[in-house]
Amino acid sequence: MTILYRQARFLLGAASLAQLPPDTGREVAFAGRSNAGKSSALNTITDQRSLARISKTPGRTQQINYFSLMDDLYLVDLPGYGYARVPSRVSMRWQREISRYLHSRQSLQALVVVMDCRHPLKDYDLQLLGWCFEVRLPAHVLLSKADKVSRGAAASILQQVSSELALSFPGELSPSAQLFSSLKKTGLDEIRTRLDSWLNV
Numbered sequence: 641m642t643i644l645y646r647q648a649r650f651l652l653g654a655a656s657l658a659q660l661p662p663d664t665g666r667e668v669a670f671a672g673r674s675n676a677g678k679s680s681a682l683n684t685i686t687d688q689r690s691l692a693r694i695s696k697t698p699g700r701t702q703q704i705n706y707f708s709l710m711d712d713l714y715l716v717d718l719p720g721y722g723y724a725r726v727p728s729r730v731s732m733r734w735q736r737e738i739s740r741y742l743h744s745r746q747s748l749q750a751l752v753v754v755m756d757c758r759h760p761l762k763d764y765d766l767q768l769l770g771w772c773f774e775v776r777l778p779a780h781v782l783l784s785k786a787d788k789v790s791r792g793a794a795a796s797i798l799q800q801v802s803s804e805l806a807l808s809f810p811g812e813l814s815p816s817a818q819l820f821s822s823l824k825k826t827g828l829d830e831i832r833t834r835l836d837s838w839l840n841v
């Protein structure tokens with residue numbers, strides 16, 4: 641439902657879990673190391689050039705940013721991690737907050753972890769996927785910037801990441817993975833179709 645994503649509007653930035661909207665709707669969250677291509681992916685999915693720039697404005701990078709689609713359907717932009725600029729005590733606090741969010745949020749239907757396809761499955765990516773697995777939350781790996789490698793290399797990255805995911809997180813809750821490029825719009829239909837099913841639209 642392309643039109644649904646085009647309607648996305650910034651709703652609020654939460655500096656702590658206490659400030660999240662009521663836990664009654666359906667939402668899908670996006671996480672990723674800084675520079676992984678998360679903002680670009682959110683802009684591409686919502687077909688808006690600068691939607692997720694909001695999340696990058698000073699003061700908002702360390703917030704949980706909510707984009708409302710309609711009624712109580714949301715896309716959620718979690719703080720990026722691995723910023724050299726962020727002091728470790730701040731990033732520790734955020735790791736705890738994100739863990740609590742993943743463990744407690746009833747509205748949360750799935751987590752999309754955005755990774756630069758040239759540097760997939762780093763430690764904290766794996767930690768996030770581990771938390772999802774623990775709480776039986778579906779997780780999906782978006783291998784971004786696929787246009788930066790050849791088609792053949794992209795296909796083999798996808799195959800390798802998929803088999804590592806199946807090994808580390810076996811069973812029906814094994815995270816799925818796909819290639820994506822914001823530049824070329826590769827994989828856009830695939831991610832929107834997954835979002836449709838998680839949001840039940």
Ligand code: GDP
Binds near residue numbers: 672680784787788823
């Ligand atoms: P974020 O920190 O995860 O939100 O990452 P951004 O979306 O800001 O992207 C980081 C850098 O990667 C920017 O310079 C983007 O222009 C670039 N980038 C993001 N997605 C793509 C993509 O699909 N293809 C290419 N070639 N560059 C991308």
